[in-house]
Each structure stands twice: as C-alpha cells, then as structure tokens.
Amino acid sequence: MYQIKEFSYLCKTTIKTLRHYEKVGVLLPKEINSLTGYRFYEESQVETFQQIKTLQEAGFTLKEIKDILYSTKESQLNQQILDMISDYNDRLKKLQELKDSLREETKxxxxxxxxxxxxxxxxxxxxxxxxxxxxxxxxxxxxxxxxxxxxxxxxxxxxxxxxxxxxxxxxxxxxxxxxxxxxxxxxxxxxxxxxxxxxxxxxxxxxxxxxxxxxxxxxxxxxxxxxxxxxxxxxxxxxxxxxxxxxxxxxxxxLTKENPDQTKFETDLKKKLASTEPQYDKELIGKWKLLGEQLEPTKFYNPEKSQFIPDTELKEIEFRPNGTTNFSNITWRDKYMIIKEGEYDIYCSIGVMKRKRKRYLTVLLNTEKSASRPIRLFYKKEKSKGEIL
Known part of the structure; x- marks a missing residue:
C-alpha cells in the first residue's frame, strides 16, 4: 500500500485534496494508523480518484459523486455512468502510453x-x-x-x-x-x-x-x-x-536484500539495551507539544514558523522518569522511544536540539509498515511550574 504522500504522486494531486475527499467521504484510505496518523491507499484507488475528477469536470458536485459511487439507489444508472467514465479514462491512458512510446525509453x-x-x-x-x-x-x-x-x-x-x-x-x-x-x-x-x-x-x-x-x-x-x-x-x-x-x-x-549495516545496528542496539541499565536523560523528561513535521534540511528548519502538522495521536508526548509515557504502548530509554505494535518493537530515535537558547525534541517516527517513509517530528517543551526553559 501507499502512504498518502506517495499516493498523491500517483494521482497527480495534492495531499490537501485527498484529505478533503476523505472528509466528504468520496475517497477513504484503506487503512489509517491512528498512532502515527499515516494514511494508506491501494493502487486500485487511483481509478476511483480518476472517476471523481472526471465527474467533477462534468459538473457533478462531490455530494452527487458520492451518491454515484456508493449509493444503492438507481444503482444500474450509476454503474452505467461509471462504465462510461472508465472507458473514457482507459482511452486517455492508451493515448498517454502511445505518447510515451514515441519518447526515448524511461529508465x-x-x-x-x-x-x-x-x-x-x-x-x-x-x-x-x-x-x-x-x-x-x-x-x-x-x-x-x-x-x-x-x-x-x-x-x-x-x-x-x-x-x-x-x-x-x-x-x-x-x-x-x-x-x-x-x-x-x-x-x-x-x-x-x-x-x-x-x-x-x-x-x-x-x-x-x-x-x-x-x-x-x-x-x-x-x-x-x-x-x-x-x-x-x-x-x-x-x-x-x-x-x-x-x-x-x-x-x-x-527491502528484499539484507542491509548488513542496518542488521548490525539493530543487533548491537538490542544487545546494548538488554545488557545495560536504562538511562533517562533529564533533558527529555517532561511534556512535549508537537510543532510539526520537519520537511527541509535541519540547517533551514525554523521550528517557530508555521509547520505542516500530520494527523497523529502523538500531538503531545510525556516522557516520565521511570521510562513510561502517556501512551500505554510506548516506553522510552536512552535515546529511543519504543513503540509496541503487535509483535514488533519499533525503535524511534529521539533527541534534544537547541536553537537560540530554546530546546526542541526531535523524533524520527517509524512504523511497522517497513516500506513506509519515516518522518521527523519536532516538539516544544511545555513549561512546568518553576521550570526555566
């Protein structure tokens, strides 16, 4: 399956458009990871997206399109409309393939x-x-x-x-x-x-x-x-x-080939965590509020500017002195946040970055979907009584 970022490239549309389609109910993700906020789509849904766009171009509203796609009323007429759209889109696809064949082969x-x-x-x-x-x-x-x-x-x-x-x-x-x-x-x-x-x-x-x-x-x-x-x-x-x-x-x-460096890193990390006492960095202890996802290189990133905020349950994270958090399936120790997802332990790197005398938490967020692209989240510490940030 494709993350919403990748799916947007397949559809040649923006994430904003896909989220709007989800909100009005015309195109829903096949799966949503509630913790990370990752939305996953199947490639077959590209055809549904193309049907929606074709119907919009023909003057239908999104409410009408939703009825055509999903309503059982007048189902025979709706199916005839969808068949006509599929035929139209198939012809466009063949024309594009013909156009591509006239160009030098893509590698x-x-x-x-x-x-x-x-x-x-x-x-x-x-x-x-x-x-x-x-x-x-x-x-x-x-x-x-x-x-x-x-x-x-x-x-x-x-x-x-x-x-x-x-x-x-x-x-x-x-x-x-x-x-x-x-x-x-x-x-x-x-x-x-x-x-x-x-x-x-x-x-x-x-x-x-x-x-x-x-x-x-x-x-x-x-x-x-x-x-x-x-x-x-x-x-x-x-x-x-x-x-x-x-x-x-x-x-x-x-991902079909073993990465020796990654395998060694994971093996060494598990051995280290199993054989050493947990370390709980005082800088990390406390409540952190999500500022957004880091998109650009760190040298250009300004945490205080308006940021892209993913739809995730991790809007606030509290790292407690005993290694627990405000989430029952998340613990932390050393420089890692550990997410329990089924039989898997997902290790996410965490650390504190300082900018202009302010401290920010960075989290490299992974998921059990190994083909998904990890994202880097930035958090600002919430001030507690008597604490100077």
Missing amino acids: IELIPNSNFIMIGKYKRLKSRDDYDKEFAKIDKKIGIYRNVSKKALECYTPGYQEENFLCFIGRAVKDDYKEIHNVAALTSRMKQVGLDILIDDRPPTMLHIHTKGSVSDAYQKLIQYAEQNQIQLRGSFKEVYNDNDLDIYIEAYD
Whole structure:
C-alpha cells in the first residue's frame, strides 16, 4: 500500500485534496494508523480518484459523486455512468502510453549515491511556473561552477505539488570534480554572494529515474516502481535537468536484500539495551507539544514558523522518569522511544536540539509498515511550574 504522500504522486494531486475527499467521504484510505496518523491507499484507488475528477469536470458536485459511487439507489444508472467514465479514462491512458512510446525509453534503477553537492538558495515557490525565473537569478551568482553542474531543484513539501512548496533551487555538482573538493572554501565563496551549499547525508543507494517525459509522469512511475519492487524511499526528491532530459533521485533501500549495516545496528542496539541499565536523560523528561513535521534540511528548519502538522495521536508526548509515557504502548530509554505494535518493537530515535537558547525534541517516527517513509517530528517543551526553559 501507499502512504498518502506517495499516493498523491500517483494521482497527480495534492495531499490537501485527498484529505478533503476523505472528509466528504468520496475517497477513504484503506487503512489509517491512528498512532502515527499515516494514511494508506491501494493502487486500485487511483481509478476511483480518476472517476471523481472526471465527474467533477462534468459538473457533478462531490455530494452527487458520492451518491454515484456508493449509493444503492438507481444503482444500474450509476454503474452505467461509471462504465462510461472508465472507458473514457482507459482511452486517455492508451493515448498517454502511445505518447510515451514515441519518447526515448524511461529508465529506473537503484544506483549507488550520485554524491551531488547542491549550490543555490532555499525558497518557497508560489508556482512551478516561477522556477525558471528564480533559477535565473541564482544562476548568475554561481559563476564558474555552471560548467560542471546541472540545473536542479530539491523538493521538501510532502506529496505532489504545483503551487506553494518549499524547495532548494540551484545547481547540482558532482563532488568528484577537483575544483570543489575543498567544500569549506566553496561554502565560504558562495556565502559571499548569498548562496548556500547543500550536501546530502551520503546514503549508500538512491532510486533514479531518467526520462524525457513530464515531471508528474516521472514521479508517478518512480513511486509505482518502488512499491512494486519493495524499495523504501526516504528524504526529499532531487530533480536534475539537462536540456530535454530529466533525472530524479531519492534516497532508497532495497527491502528484499539484507542491509548488513542496518542488521548490525539493530543487533548491537538490542544487545546494548538488554545488557545495560536504562538511562533517562533529564533533558527529555517532561511534556512535549508537537510543532510539526520537519520537511527541509535541519540547517533551514525554523521550528517557530508555521509547520505542516500530520494527523497523529502523538500531538503531545510525556516522557516520565521511570521510562513510561502517556501512551500505554510506548516506553522510552536512552535515546529511543519504543513503540509496541503487535509483535514488533519499533525503535524511534529521539533527541534534544537547541536553537537560540530554546530546546526542541526531535523524533524520527517509524512504523511497522517497513516500506513506509519515516518522518521527523519536532516538539516544544511545555513549561512546568518553576521550570526555566
């Protein structure tokens, strides 16, 4: 199944639209994890979404569409309408497939990390139509590195977006060029002209798509490939442009193969927790209120600004001195929050980050759905009597 973020790419629509459809009852998730707030959809529901959009374009209201999709009244007429829509959408799909066949074949593969260094600026774009204009402003400042780089965009806002999204605009430079091996000097030089350097976390593998097709089609194919091949996606998407070619990269892991580093980490962690006395950091003890999900890199993240807040039961967390919390299935010790989900223990990294004399709790939230993308949540400590934050 697909998380709502991934499902939005399949439907080429926003998370906001999917949540609205859920609210009015025309398209409900197949499953909701009440603790994390994760919503999961099946690929077959893409057809339902397409039916809804086609009916809307034909002038039907969402209430009328709900009746057509789910009401038993006039069921024969409703089925005739849906059959006509399915036939129409099938024809559109065949036309798209024909169009794709005229282009060079799309290639998707799991590859070693491409080790890009990004030079540019962190921005919020009102529309994708503004990208070229903003890129031109930034590109003037990049100078000689234009010769060893490609136009690029890294997207942070979750789900499919055409408007009002967070991103990093600039150029992607492969770090095997001798000219930029001195990253400190490059960072200093770019800072002088008002630009930032973005270095990824060096994940071992990335999922990569190369295509001459549209951005939206590329995302759709990438998400489908990951689901069909049990590949876990993490982090943000990097779009790299070269004339008519488009490459998209994202940190990814093949779940069908054992990851020696991850296996060793989990084994060592369990041994350590089983053989040592629990440590309860005083900094973590107390009540924490959710500020939102961290989307952009930490260096650009401002916890005090308005944030994207996922629909989760973990709006407030209380870490108690004895290792318990305000949730019966969640305990904590050392630097981990441990969620009991059925027969599984899910270990979520926790820690305190300090910004401008304020402390914030960070939680890397995992779920038993191993193919789901973990999210990083930020919390602000609630002040207790006599406590100075």
